[in-house]
Amino acid sequence: MGKLMRWLGRTFGDKTKRCPEEEHCLELVRLMLDDESTQEDNDYVLKHIDGCYQCYDNYDVERAIREVVQKKGKNVKLPVEVVTEIRQKIEVAK
Ligand SMILES: [Zn+2]
Incomplete structure (x- = not known):
């Protein structure tokens, strides 16, 4: 999906309509980013x-979080504030 389409979806999409797959998808996104997923996933x-x-968006956030963790070193547990900050930065960048 192109950037424009994402922007359109975000701007004009129905915000009250949640993705029915979101939780399942986020779980798989995490597995994928942690290299624990299957090709099928x-x-x-x-x-x-x-x-x-x-x-x-969830994928973007998860990926950004991992980038920070990688820079800071493994086994770093990110405090909630940092995660929130990353989310906000991504929101602003949009
Ligand atoms: Zn979805």
């Missing part, structure tokens, strides 16, 4: 976030 996630801006 990856296919599902990539296909799904391509058409679901809500889950794409």
